[in-house]
Amino acid sequence: MLFPRSLPTSRHLDALPAFYRLNDVTRITALSRSxxxxxxxxxxxxxxxxxxxxxxxxxxxxxxxxxxxxQGYRRAKPEP
Incomplete structure (x- = not known):
């Protein structure tokens, strides 16, 4: 599977982290920093x-x- 279906969770934690740093993002998405x-x-x-x-x-x-x-993700355009 190229992309996980959801963010990683731990059985010992009830909540996901609120934020993910770049190292976590590259590991989770399998995309390089660039x-x-x-x-x-x-x-x-x-x-x-x-x-x-x-x-x-x-x-x-x-x-x-x-x-x-x-593949379909597009960031919402900011309101002027």
Whole structure:
């Protein structure tokens, strides 16, 4: 299976992490760092949110939306 059907879970945890860092995103999606950022620029992958300083991560819901339909995913256009 190329893409997992859902984000990884642990039997010991009741909730998923709220955010995933780049290392987790590349592991979960099997995409390289450069491919992730190229697809972000093309609108074909969710944008990370800035957590403060130089830290950024992907919300689990946004990442799950991409996992559910990687070929059909398109980022919503921002309102003007």
């Amino acid at each position: 491919t992730v950022y190229r697809r972000i620029a093309e609108g074909r992958f969710p944008e990370p949110v800035h957590l403060g300083g130089r830290a950024s991560a992907w919300p689990s819901a946004a990442l799950q939306a991409w996992i559910d339909d990687p």
